[in-house]
Amino acid sequence: MKHVLFAAALTPLTSPLWADTILVNAPVTAATLYSEGATVTRSVPFSAPEGSHEILITNLPESLDPLSVRVTLDGANLGTVAVRESRTLPHLTEDSVDLKTAKSLLEEAEATLASTQDARDDVLMQAEAARARMTYLATLKGPSDTAASPETLSATLALIGKETLAAQREAATAEREARRFDKALEEQTEAVKEAQQTVDALTPSQSDNAMLAIAMTASADTDATLTLTHLADDVEWVPVYDIHLDNLDDPSLRMKRGAFLYQDTGEDWDNVAITLSTSRPDEQNTPATLYPRRHYIYKPEPQPKMQLDRSYVASEMGAMADPVVEPVLIEESADFGMGLDGLTATYTYDKSVSLTSGSDYLRIALDTLDLSPKIYAMANPLHDDTAFLMAEATNTSGEMILPGFVSNAYLNGTFVGEIDLPLISKGAEMDLPFGAIDGLRLTDVVTDRITGDTGVITTRNERSETRVFTAENLTDRAWDLRLIGQVPYSEQEDLVITHQAQPAATDTNYDDKRGVLMWQTPLNAGASFDVTLSHKLQWPTDMELR
Numbered sequence: 001m002k003h004v005l006f007a008a009a010l011t012p013l014t015s016p017l018w019a020d021t022i023l024v025n026a027p028v029t030a031a032t033l034y035s036e037g038a039t040v041t042r043s044v045p046f047s048a049p050e051g052s053h054e055i056l057i058t059n060l061p062e063s064l065d066p067l068s069v070r071v072t073l074d075g076a077n078l079g080t081v082a083v084r085e086s087r088t089l090p091h092l093t094e095d096s097v098d099l100k101t102a103k104s105l106l107e108e109a110e111a112t113l114a115s116t117q118d119a120r121d122d123v124l125m126q127a128e129a130a131r132a133r134m135t136y137l138a139t140l141k142g143p144s145d146t147a148a149s150p151e152t153l154s155a156t157l158a159l160i161g162k163e164t165l166a167a168q169r170e171a172a173t174a175e176r177e178a179r180r181f182d183k184a185l186e187e188q189t190e191a192v193k194e195a196q197q198t199v200d201a202l203t204p205s206q207s208d209n210a211m212l213a214i215a216m217t218a219s220a221d222t223d224a225t226l227t228l229t230h231l232a233d234d235v236e237w238v239p240v241y242d243i244h245l246d247n248l249d250d251p252s253l254r255m256k257r258g259a260f261l262y263q264d265t266g267e268d269w270d271n272v273a274i275t276l277s278t279s280r281p282d283e284q285n286t287p288a289t290l291y292p293r294r295h296y297i298y299k300p301e302p303q304p305k306m307q308l309d310r311s312y313v314a315s316e317m318g319a320m321a322d323p324v325v326e327p328v329l330i331e332e333s334a335d336f337g338m339g340l341d342g343l344t345a346t347y348t349y350d351k352s353v354s355l356t357s358g359s360d361y362l363r364i365a366l367d368t369l370d371l372s373p374k375i376y377a378m379a380n381p382l383h384d385d386t387a388f389l390m391a392e393a394t395n396t397s398g399e400m401i402l403p404g405f406v407s408n409a410y411l412n413g414t415f416v417g418e419i420d421l422p423l424i425s426k427g428a429e430m431d432l433p434f435g436a437i438d439g440l441r442l443t444d445v446v447t448d449r450i451t452g453d454t455g456v457i458t459t460r461n462e463r464s465e466t467r468v469f470t471a472e473n474l475t476d477r478a479w480d481l482r483l484i485g486q487v488p489y490s491e492q493e494d495l496v497i498t499h500q501a502q503p504a505a506t507d508t509n510y511d512d513k514r515g516v517l518m519w520q521t522p523l524n525a526g527a528s529f530d531v532t533l534s535h536k537l538q539w540p541t542d543m544e545l546r
Contacts, residue, residue: 020054024046025059026226030043031274037232039229048216048224049221052216054214059267061267063266069230070229070230071214072227073216074225077216077218084211099199112188129170237262238404239259240257240363240404240407243410245432248412254369255369256365257367258365262355271354273348277347278345279344349364371393371396374480376392377480381442381470381471386437390431391434394429395425401421402423407420409435416435437479439474441474442470443469445468446465446467448464449464449465449466462536464534466534468533469533470528483531484510484516485501485531486517487517497538499535502533503519517533519531
């Protein structure tokens with residue numbers, strides 16, 4: 001709708017056949033990419049004589065947003081700017097040298113194929129003619145004169161047989177000769193296919209075009225520069241990382257930063273200067289509004305009683321599950337929302353890039369961060385059979401590290417898996433996984449579990465559990481072990497929870513998660529580490545535990 005309203009206010013385009021019309025081709029010269037979308041810049045020099053002129057640009061994609069168009073002129077005075085989305089002049093482009101060569105080779109391949117096909121068809125026409133004679137000879141009979149001598153009849157039949165045999169041989173010879181073309185036709189057909197594929201690959205992408213007419217005035221003959229900027233959809237970039245952890249005895253951590261670029265604007269980008277931005281113009285960019293909140297009270301009208309079919313109610317109640325009661329044991333859920341800290345980072349790539357519309361996924365390398373890691377073994381016996389190698393490091397790069405949904409982890413040069421890298425602020429700590437440590441075996445054994453009532457006169461329900469976690473080091477090196485376990489917690493006075501841990505936990509609120517405990521200890525080669533963890537829950541008998 002905004003395009004319709006905008007088009008109604010546009011200055012009508014003058015005829016491109018006017019002598020004062022200057023045709024300008026304005027390819028993309030620079031682009032700033034966001035998480036979605038981009039600001040595209042087209043900067044092109046041109047010459048104009050003194051006077052008033054109209055600059056006409058026809059190589060703009062149909063998806064051009066008129067409201068985002070901004071034009072500046074250096075060396076001339078800018079007048080009105082009009083965008084036309086329909087009834088546009090064709091965008092005339094000249095083929096590149098490579099494309100001209102590819103088209104010439106395609107024409108040659110097609111001509112060779114056609115010549116071979118014609119030669120085969122000529123040979124097959126001889127076979128067809130021979131078959132026609134055979135058909136005619138088959139209709140001939142001997143002499144109708146009953147008085148014909150045996151010699152005459154024999155001669156006639158011999159002639160028919162001789163001619164029939166000759167026609168059969170001629171048809172067979174022609175068919176054999178035609179088969180000699182089959183291999184050449186197969187090869188030439190493949191050559192045409194490959195030549196067409198080359199032409200398609202070299203042909204620039206070009207969707208239906210929009211057109212821009214710019215009024216200008218020059219006080220004298222001038223060499224000017226036109227700069228056009230506008231927004232483009234169907235453009236995006238995502239950070240990518242290759243994270244290398246090497247030499248566990250004296251560990252080093254390298255983060256090779258890069259980016260994947262993609263655009264489907266309908267036109268190819270050739271030698272474009274690229275800037276990557278963390279700005280998110282497609283998302284909320286203003287604070288949410290708060291409105292006044294009014295409370296009031298009223299006296300409710302009495303509601304009429306509904307008469308229900310008792311048999312229906314009974315059947316429905318019988319099909320229902322146990323009554324739902326208020327939960328008394330609460331488990332916190334994780335919130336995986338992500339946000340930046342309000343600062344916008346930009347990365348300018350030092351080389352121009354080319355991107356074919358709708359085809360290329362281009363990866364570019366940015367830089368490498370060298371960090372000083374501390375390695376440790378993370379153990380979660382409740383869910384895992386082995387511990388996992390982790391690298392702990394501080395972001396000392398002086399800038400935030402963007403989230404990376406395409407991040408590959410390598411240990412001593414060997415790929416170990418993908419990492420979902422979160423946003424890491426400047427100076428923040430990060431913990432990165434580098435695969436399982438098969439020689440660090442974990443076990444979880446429940447040694448005691450009781451559920452029942454307490455006291456002669458029952459006043460409370462009780463549930464208790466004891467389990468033993470074990471980490472066994474079967475490797476030939478010592479590890480900094482961090483083992484985690486879990487106990488329930490309560491936010492209600494009537495639900496009383498107590499727990500005991502032997503040995504005592506190093507951290508009773510690990511990673512700011514209630515009820516998650518962590519033990520940190522050195523674990524030498526061949527040694528094992530045991531944790532005994534027990535808890536007890538007590539609650540009133542008239543309540544249920546969830």
